[in-house]
Amino acid sequence: MEKAAVQQDGLLIPLIDFSKFLNGTEAQKLETAQAILKGFQTAGFIYLKNIPITPETRAHVFGTSAKLFKLSQEEKMACAWTTPQANRGYSEPGREKVSLLTEADEVEKVRAAAPDIKESFEIGRENEPGHPNQWPVEKGELVGFKDTMTKFFDDCNALQVEVMRAIAVGMGIDPGYFDSYVDVGDNTLRLLHYPAVDKKVFQINPGQVRAGEHSDYGSITLLFQDQRGGLQVKSPNGQFVDATPIEDTCVVNAGDLLMRWSNDTIKSTIHRVVEPPQAEGDVHPPRYSIAYFCNPNFKNFIEAIPGTYATEAEKKYPGINSGEYLVQRLTATY
Numbered sequence: 450m451e452k453a454a455v456q457q458d459g460l461l462i463p464l465i466d467f468s469k470f471l472n473g474t475e476a477q478k479l480e481t482a483q484a485i486l487k488g489f490q491t492a493g494f495i496y497l498k499n500i501p502i503t504p505e506t507r508a509h510v511f512g513t514s515a516k517l518f519k520l521s522q523e524e525k526m527a528c529a530w531t532t533p534q535a536n537r538g539y540s541e542p543g544r545e546k547v548s549l550l551t552e553a554d555e556v557e558k559v560r561a562a563a564p565d566i567k568e569s570f571e572i573g574r575e576n577e578p579g580h581p582n583q584w585p586v587e588k589g590e591l592v593g594f595k596d597t598m599t600k601f602f603d604d605c606n607a608l609q610v611e612v613m614r615a616i617a618v619g620m621g622i623d624p625g626y627f628d629s630y631v632d633v634g635d636n637t638l639r640l641l642h643y644p645a646v647d648k649k650v651f652q653i654n655p656g657q658v659r660a661g662e663h664s665d666y667g668s669i670t671l672l673f674q675d676q677r678g679g680l681q682v683k684s685p686n687g688q689f690v691d692a693t694p695i696e697d698t699c700v701v702n703a704g705d706l707l708m709r710w711s712n713d714t715i716k717s718t719i720h721r722v723v724e725p726p727q728a729e730g731d732v733h734p735p736r737y738s739i740a741y742f743c744n745p746n747f748k749n750f751i752e753a754i755p756g757t758y759a760t761e762a763e764k765k766y767p768g769i770n771s772g773e774y775l776v777q778r779l780t781a782t783y
Contacts, residue, residue, distance in 0.1 A: 455496075
């Protein structure tokens, strides 16, 4: 029986040993896949341990990410984020405002009142026509940055393929059902830095957060946290619960497009990043996290997965092109 990573206020997020799906017996694979699916259906979140990405790789990527954010603002802005279609490059603090709103003018009002306290750097797949990655100049500590991040992008892509296979096995459909939807790698690796911040910032403005409450847009998100904390997930009872970091795990959550794809049988749960539980004196130290946002191939048409409806009338959403859907969502966010 897997133990709970989080269990509070009606929210149970399971901690699942993913090696049993990858390398276990047929019975262990099925049991693990069903636990993964149940976690997505009930909480929308799971924690995975014993994934193929080693702690050493993870530590190296986090260290490399921190070096990027140490660059001058001028150097970072030379790689500035440009368009929702490209979704690559650097976003300065306050540029993005994640929220539950979908209209750009409404998002702007919220951004002005309480901007998210974070900066980020987006990396897409290499060689996408018309949308090159915005790589920083590699000198000094940043030598090897591109190589590190492209390798990690590929590692995460391989992991998401296996998680999607686990979902398929859990649903009782062909294990390779999703393979042709995720073979291009139209995903986004996001490096995140939440700068050190004085505790007073949160006291002066009670609405201040490090990242506003939102759901993710795509199929699944792989999240690698440091040990600072601050991630919270909304419980079925409407309260935000701490998703406390557990060393050498990956938090995986379902996104809006997977919820739609599954005909609402899988949950895309609202979450946010708030003031961490503990400060050092009067200051919260920097927080780093890395998110890998997974999407169906942008060219693919997404309709309800077989088995999630009995008749055409039970389909809750019309089919939609994956790429068009994601551009719509990003356009409102930035």
